Amino acid sequence: MRVMLGLIENEVLxxxxxxxxxxxxxxxxxxxxxxxxxxxxxxxNQRRDHPERDWRAQVEKRASDLERQINQRRSIPEQxxxxxxxEAGRLRYYLSKNLNPNELTGPVFTRGFAGVGTVLxxxxxxxxxxxxxxxxxxxEGTITLLLxxxxxxxxxLLSKVVAMMLFTTLTLLAAFFLAWGxxxxxxxxxxxxxxxxxxxxxxxxAAGGFDLTGVRMVPLxxxxxxxxxxxxxxxxxxxxxxxxxxxxxxxxxxxxGTMMATLVGGTILSRVASDWDGAKWFFVxxxxxxxxxxxxxxxxxxxxxxxxxxxxxxxxxxSLAAAFLLFTRRDVTA
Amino acid sequence: xxxxxxxxxLSAEGLAKRYGDREVVSDVSFALRRGEVFGFLxxxxxxxxxxxRMLVGLVKPSRGxxxxxxxxxxxxxxxAMRRVGCIVETPDLYKFLTGRENLEHFARMLxxxxxxxxxxxxxxxxxxxxxxxxxxxxxxxxxQRVGIAQALLSDPAVLILDEPTxxxxxxxxxxxxxxxxxxxxxxxxxxxxxxxxxxxVEKMVDRIAxxxxxxxxxTGTLVELTDGGRRGLExxxxxxxxxxxx
Numbered sequence: 001m002r003v004m005l006g007l008i009e010n011e012v013l014x015x016x017x018x019x020x021x022x023x024x025x026x027x028x029x030x031x032x033x034x035x036x037x038x039x040x041x042x043x044x045n046q047r048r049d050h051p052e053r054d055w056r057a058q059v060e061k062r063a064s065d066l067e068r069q070i071n072q073r074r075s076i077p078e079q080x081x082x083x084x085x086x087e088a089g090r091l092r093y094y095l096s097k098n099l100n101p102n103e104l105t106g107p108v109f110t111r112g113f114a115g116v117g118t119v120l121x122x123x124x125x126x127x128x129x130x131x132x133x134x135x136x137x138x139x140e141g142t143i144t145l146l147l148x149x150x151x152x153x154x155x156x157l158l159s160k161v162v163a164m165m166l167f168t169t170l171t172l173l174a175a176f177f178l179a180w181g182x183x184x185x186x187x188x189x190x191x192x193x194x195x196x197x198x199x200x201x202x203x204x205x206a207a208g209g210f211d212l213t214g215v216r217m218v219p220l221x222x223x224x225x226x227x228x229x230x231x232x233x234x235x236x237x238x239x240x241x242x243x244x245x246x247x248x249x250x251x252x253x254x255x256x257g258t259m260m261a262t263l264v265g266g267t268i269l270s271r272v273a274s275d276w277d278g279a280k281w282f283f284v285x286x287x288x289x290x291x292x293x294x295x296x297x298x299x300x301x302x303x304x305x306x307x308x309x310x311x312x313x314x315x316x317x318x319s320l321a322a323a324f325l326l327f328t329r330r331d332v333t334a
Numbered sequence: 335x336x337x338x339x340x341x342x343x344l345s346a347e348g349l350a351k352r353y354g355d356r357e358v359v360s361d362v363s364f365a366l367r368r369g370e371v372f373g374f375l376x377x378x379x380x381x382x383x384x385x386x387r388m389l390v391g392l393v394k395p396s397r398g399x400x401x402x403x404x405x406x407x408x409x410x411x412x413x414a415m416r417r418v419g420c421i422v423e424t425p426d427l428y429k430f431l432t433g434r435e436n437l438e439h440f441a442r443m444l445x446x447x448x449x450x451x452x453x454x455x456x457x458x459x460x461x462x463x464x465x466x467x468x469x470x471x472x473x474x475x476x477x478q479r480v481g482i483a484q485a486l487l488s489d490p491a492v493l494i495l496d497e498p499t500x501x502x503x504x505x506x507x508x509x510x511x512x513x514x515x516x517x518x519x520x521x522x523x524x525x526x527x528x529x530x531x532x533x534x535v536e537k538m539v540d541r542i543a544x545x546x547x548x549x550x551x552x553t554g555t556l557v558e559l560t561d562g563g564r565r566g567l568e569x570x571x572x573x574x575x576x577x578x579x580x
Contacts, residue, residue, distance in 0.1 A: 145427070149440060151412065332393065333392075
């Protein structure tokens with residue numbers, strides 16, 4: 001156990017001294033500043049252009065725009081249509097409860113960022129520091145020292161898995177606090193108690209209606225906690241798959257490149273190939289857990305939050321198992 | 335010379351390694367004794383590197399057995415490796431850490447009081463006072479010394495050095511030779527040195543094994559193998575290896 005703690009300390013030291021993780025934090029902060037700035041400008045422009053309109057009129061207009069588009073335009077892909085129908089129904093329900101769905105506060109932004117970040121940004125950042133966890137030891141030749149010490153190989157890899165989980169968690173915590181801190185400057189930091197309506201659902205098929213039976217009201221902090229918890233779970237699955245690639249490839253660039261191509265390709269796939277329903281077994285398709293939790297339409301019918309959690313769990317477990325098998329059996333030749 | 339079995343600290347028996355249908359090592363056997371410097375000689379491509387990688391657990395032998403201080407390497411990896419220190423090919427340390435941080439890193443892998451030995455080992459390899467520089471700024475000779483300090487952290491019975499004088503300048507080579515002799519003489523370590531440079535090894539070793547095409551062809555003291563010095567080691571080497579360039 002003491003050796004295990006020492007091994008984990010080693011891995012943490014190496015990640016910190018390689019400075020990749022600092023890059024992750026800088027990228028996160030820079031992007032968040034950019035997004036917050038853009039949203040702030042948009043908000044100001046709207047107020048300037050329509051000073052007379054109150055929020056009810058704005059939401060009303062947005063909902064009826066969506067409904068008109070669904071009915072008029074035939075060329076819209078099925079998937080978008082479903083999303084538009086969902087959004088219109090959601091807005092109408094908020095109106096009926098006299099709640100402003102668009103009120104932007106720091107906490108609302110932070111909650112929203114869990115959904116947006118999980119799709120691509122956070123996985124990419126995890127690939128940045130995760131891809132060289134093992135491959136850099138091969139690339140720099142230090143693997144010959146690491147594996148000729150009196151420590152079984154599985155322990156060496158386990159310490160790297162733990163370090164991966166630690167830094168994935170740190171990434172998520174940093175993303176949360178940076179999102180809240182930076183958006184708070186523009187939109188205010190308070191508002192965690194605001195009511196959120198959850199559990200909207202679309203019925204099956206294109207003709208499916210808007211289902212209100214499951215709708216409930218929760219305070220924003222509770223919704224945010226659940227969303228970021230799910231984002232963390234997604235991120236751990238990404239970290240596990242990245243670790244496997246890091247064991248397979250001897251160069252960090254190859255591991256990172258493969259992971260990034262997979263993430264970007266997978267995101268495109270789930271948007272484009274809505275007819276091929278086999279894509280729902282692909283891990284990238286299942287990453288946006290916070291969105292599924294919020295009730296947003298899934299890219300494929302029949303997908304549920306539980307389904308996606310299980311698919312991600314299976315991918316993570318299989319990746320870790322393969323990584324251990326490969327790492328403990330491989331001959332280290334050069 | 336009478337040798338008791340208790341003196342043997344590392345034995346390799348019938349080692350072989352096959353990759354696909356290519357057999358890189360066919361039959362390598364030898365025994366290392368306490369307090370001796372053992373030269374492992376052979377032309378490039380003879381199977382030296384693969385043999386060393388098998389000795390330190392990086393490559394799994396297809397056949398044969400390695401026993402280190404009574405522990406079978408294949409079955410008791412951790413116990414066997416605790417008795418071994420090694421530098422395989424170049425002394426690759428973490429270049430972005432300091433020498434001291436590197437030693438602390440590997441001391442933590444040992445878990446016992448290894449960290450307490452860092453300063454005395456630094457003095458032994460003449461690196462005292464220079465451990466706090468980042469390895470990236472070290473010369474090859476300095477890396478080699480930190481590498482040896484690292485190898486000695488676990489207080490091993492066997493030290494395995496792969497081409498230890500490669501890339502060193504003449505002063506560095508002499509210093510390495512003296513260090514190796516001292517470790518064997520004063521601390522009773524068995525030191526295994528691989529090389530393709532006969533002249534280097536001749537001045538350093540007590541016994542040698544000559545390996546060629548994956549087989550150990552001859553094993554013995556220099557005096558035995560050269561008929562009491564009447565034949566040059568070089569002649570013997572060329573004769574055994576069929577005159578292949580070294």
